[in-house]
Amino acid sequence: EGNKMESRGALVVLEGLDRSGKSSQCSRLVSFLEGQGISAELWRFPDRTTNVGQMISAYLSNTSQLDDRTIHLLFSANRWEKRSLMETKLKTGKTLIVDRYSYSGVAFSSAKGLDIEWCKAPEIGLLAPDVVVYLDISPEKAAERGGYGGERYEKLEFQKKVADCYSVLHDVSWKVVDGCQPMEDVEKQLQEVVLDCVTECRKGKLLATLWS
């Protein structure tokens, strides 16, 4: 029998440009939380393991071509197909550290010129993060970091547009962490933000939905 009063986990989202350090920081964060006795899991979007995720992956590696709105909706569908599992995990006390979420969805698609409200619409009703951390790095600095992997969006000119779109989406609730600091400093700041967030959720902060 599970304890019905068990507190929920936190939904933590890391956003940022390609090469901003999100993925390494996400895994470090999960290890840190587990070390603190906080049950946590690493998630990422796109989740390339599902059928939808495989279509996305083929698009990103340029082995398939898709219309801009079509791929936008696939990215969104990839979050919808994980929504109920996400909710179950959170309600059973798992903290989820998520590498990209709806903000990537909106920033990358609106960077192509799609209307921002149109981009947000399919995200409405997904679980809202308890905190969004933006790893801030200039597109130029990111590009200097050992180069991109060669996927569709990994080009300086496009990343500049994405940065502009992120700054439009950005609201006061976001925690902005300077991604150019030494890794250990970024790590420390993230730990603080996330521990505070986990505490709030344990105290009963309600799970909300997008777009809020």
Ligand code: FDM
């Ligand atoms: N991306 C990611 C989108 O365009 N929309 C989305 O909804 C998400 C989650 O996919 F360029 C883009 C961002 C990035 C690419 O992401 C693959 P990873 O983090 O490199 O796997």
Ligand code: MG
């Ligand atoms: Mg990438």
